[in-house]
Amino acid sequence: MGQKVNPKCFRISPNLYKGWSSVLYAKKGDYSKKLLEDIKIRNILKKDYSAAQISDVVILRTSSNITLNIFVKKPGIIIGKSGADIEKLKKALQHFLSEEIFINIKEVKKIFLDAELVAQNICTQIENRISFKKAMKTSMQNSMKQGSLGIRVLCAGRLGGAEIARAEWYKEGSIPLHSLRVDIDYASCQALTTYGLIGVKVWINRGNFTKI
Template sequence: MGQKVNPVGLRIGIIRDWESRWYAERDFGDLLIEDIKLREHIFKRLANASVSRVEIERSKNRVELIIRTARPGVVIGTSGENVERLKKECEKITGGKQVNIRVVEIANPDLDAYLVAKAIAEQLEQRASFRTAQKRAIQRTMRAGAKGVKTLVSGRLGGHDIARSEGYSEGVVPLHTLRSDIDFAIAEAMTQYGLLGVKVWICRGELLPGQMVTEPEAPKRPVRSGRRRPTRPRPERREAKKEATGVVEPSQPVSKDKENEQGGSE
């Protein structure tokens, strides 16, 4: 069973939480369609921002969007311009409800299955070898601290007429062990020979009973002020500038103590 079902869906309620956290009775279907439209719009709008997942929380008249991305600067923009523009667009989709957007930076993008699958798909679109793309992704993921990783690419590999699948794996990926934190994602690559599918499984370790998967956030970077401290000139540059301008430093005056010492020695 673990080989067939989606590993993320199989572990929801056991070690993973839902990506949409809200409750509704009569308008459940309308809100579900609204969530789908919000996610489609955000992924399309932020296609170059390495967005991995969008979590949605709702109250009566408020919608909170949690965007997990590897490039928060692209999502936020200069002085928050991109976030404000995205917020207004999402408010139109929700029918005028108040929308709050929180951007969370992913601590290690190489341990995120969607970002790894997306990177493989982008390499395939640039006509890279599907074997090389998978092996490089596996090496980066294992170097980042994963317990195991498995990749699979399907389609007309190498331009052959008959579609096939080829994958690689390293480490352990126990799909039947429900306490194992396994991240799974699917991506697509549009090539000149057709569409190629990319699947990635990443095992990030095991959890103790009662624990839930928590996504680690990257540490906050210090905020720099607009004005920077001027750098001091190097000694060799200072000497070269003096020689060019012909400025000679005045000799330093000798203190009275040193004069007395010199007189006493004589």
């Protein structure tokens, strides 16, 4: 029986996908400490800046500093007026980080080609009591309009408040998961509703990688 592999993990390579979300060099005894710090950074961003709709956080470390590349739909929420909120974020991170911190905010232009933002959008609509079918199909149409070659969306749980949980999925275009030259973006998230959690998974075919 075939095993399902995360398409992003399957394509991590300097020549394929955009690489690792964390890049660091550490001594054997320091690795777990650095890893825990990375988790704390991501949790703070997810908790305090969820309204900004963060797509990805890439953490680059050297011996003396940390650079955070934050890919986001609404950069103004993190930057704040005259960069005031950026300074607040730096102070919050400096409570447990000793290195110098640099933060780069990068806006995601085509939000419907980003699986993480599409999944978050569907979850938000479901939490606002919009039909899950409508949310899925609207997101798929917008993704195809912005240039994706294929998209698949799966929702699972007590859909529509049904007593028995089930899964439904829709697909448009092609999603070749076995072709490593194809850039498949993948994300999953959960919608919290009055009748339980609804899981959402999104696969988007963004065409072939530019370098292979």
